[in-house]
Amino acid sequence: MEQVPVSSLYQIKEEGQKGKLIRTWKDKKFNLTAKLVCTKCNNEWMSDLENEQAKPVMQCMISQGKRISLSPRDLAAIAAFTFKTAVVFDHMQRERNPFFSPSVRKKFSCCLEIPRSAQMWLSSFCGRFRQDGILSSFYYESKEGMMGGCELYVLTFGLGFFIVQALFRRWKQACERALPIPSLPRDGDWGLVAKYFWPCDGLPLDWPAPCYLDDDTIQAFCDRF
Numbered sequence: 214m215e216q217v218p219v220s221s222l223y224q225i226k227e228e229g230q231k232g233k234l235i236r237t238w239k240d241k242k243f244n245l246t247a248k249l250v251c252t253k254c255n256n257e258w259m260s261d262l263e264n265e266q267a268k269p270v271m272q273c274m275i276s277q278g279k280r281i282s283l284s285p286r287d288l289a290a291i292a293a294f295t296f297k298t299a300v301v302f303d304h305m306q307r308e309r310n311p312f313f314s315p316s317v318r319k320k321f322s323c324c325l326e327i328p329r330s331a332q333m334w335l336s337s338f339c340g341r342f343r344q345d346g347i348l349s350s351f352y353y354e355s356k357e358g359m360m361g362g363c364e365l366y367v368l369t370f371g372l373g374f375f376i377v378q379a380l381f382r383r384w385k386q387a388c389e390r391a392l393p394i395p396s397l398p399r400d401g402d403w404g405l406v407a408k409y410f411w412p413c414d415g416l417p418l419d420w421p422a423p424c425y426l427d428d429d430t431i432q433a434f435c436d437r438f
Contacts, residue, residue, distance in 0.1 A: 262325070267294035271375060274420065278337055278374030283410070283418045292333055292411040293325045295379050299368045302350055312352065312366045312381065330383055330394050333411035334403075336376040337421035340428035346372045349435040354385060362386070363394060369435045376426060378407065380438060403437060406430070 270287045271294070273279060283291075300321070303312045311318075313328070320326040349369045355361055366381040382394045399409040405424040426434055 262290075262293055262297060266290040274337075275373040275375040278339070278421065281420055283420055285413050285415055285417070288410050288413050288418060289325075291335070291377065292327055292331070292413070293321075295333055295368070295370075295377050295411075296321060296327045296331060298370060299350075299366070299379055299381065302348070302368065303366065309352070312364070312383070327411070328381070329412070330381055331411060332380045332382075332396060332399075332409070334378045334407040335410050335418070335420055335422075336371075336378065336407040336434065337374050337425040338371055338376050338427070338431060339374065339425045340431070346370070347376075347431065347435075351436075365438060367435075367438050374421070376407075376431075376434075378434070379411075397438070403434065406434070 267290045270283070270290050274281065300313055300318060317328050320328075347370060350367060352364065352366050355363045355365055362385055363382050364385050367378070368381075369376065369378040371377065380397065382396075384394065400407075404422075406422050406426055408418060408420060408422045410418050
């Protein structure tokens, strides 16, 4: 992978399923805001999560893409930042009810507890458009196979060389939500480009994966579920 730092100004694209463009904006960092975040939360625990935990780990991954060994603590910081982003973005979807329950959001704000229904992968990007940040999300209901009856929320975002993808599952029927939810395979067909890191197995993880995403594969990765 070419180890060339990217510029400090990103053009970020927000997309839906199959690459449907929703909006674009320019910023020096990945930043989402929604009215659900009070000033106290934004200035205290959310600020600490981003600036004290996630940023020190993710900054060089975003700007340089250099090979790095991520400790379980590093992975927990990335996972927490990813889940925070998923919650905020979910609340920006005005046409539907929030995917995450108040109790899940409360546990996260109190102790950064990520729900067991979360699965996350780390990947890397090396293409002409790594200057562009990407934010892709969609929801759908699985009606067949082991995930039949589940609602899925998929979020993929990236800046520079850094790509993270998160999958969240829940039973569609509220009466079933106390039941265990099946997990999707950790690697599958994308195992060479995406490394499964959450839930964490307690071991360090080397990033990036052997292969990287490029301009021709990034959209297929966003839509892979």
